[in-house]
Amino acid sequence: MARPFNGLQIGAAALLALLGLFIIWQGSDYSMGSLRRMGPGFFPVMMGSVLLLFSLLVVWEVRREEKQENLWVPRPILMICAGFIAFAALLESVGLVPATLALVILVSLAEKPVRPVATVATAAGLCVLGVLVFLYGFGIPVAAIQW
Missing domain, CATH: 1.10.287 (Helix Hairpins)
Structure with missing residues (x-):
């Protein structure tokens, strides 16, 4: 078949x-x-x-996989786009760490159920990795946290 x-x-x-x-x-x-x-x-x-x-x-x-009937679900698309826009808007004004936190929090809202422990762990890991790789490793001139 x-x-x-x-x-x-x-x-x-x-x-x-x-x-x-x-x-x-x-x-x-x-x-x-x-x-x-x-x-x-x-x-x-x-x-x-x-x-x-x-x-x-x-x-x-x-x-x-089997064919899915309802493929148009706007929530994931909107939340992922909102995360990218927030990251781009916040990076220069508040720094890499807050922009990464906003990105991860918004993107985590794309899928139900929201898992707060996984979101916090992912956000913390990406913040540390981003600072180590991009700020210290590559020397990109962006502040980690800018007040």
Whole structure:
């Protein structure tokens, strides 16, 4: 018996693949460099490749699962977008740690049930990791907390 075809998810995977291919195509105009000395084209080509891989994984997952009837649920889309917007708006004005906290809290509200312990643990871990990697490791000129 043939499995039901989930056109919405396959279409989303196709758009993701097209975006990945476009990014790879645009990034291939720049010098790639090497792993030790990356050129300006390295990051876009790698990110496009990751998007292309994700699109293939989405198609593979869609083939394995049953068709869902109600795919349009606005809450996750709205909360994830709100998290990204809050992070972008707060990063320069209040610092990396509060912006990361706002991002994690808003994104955690996307899925029911809300798990406060997991949200706090994720927020704390991402704040510590963000400060260590981006501020100390890469030396990005952003304050951890700016009052």
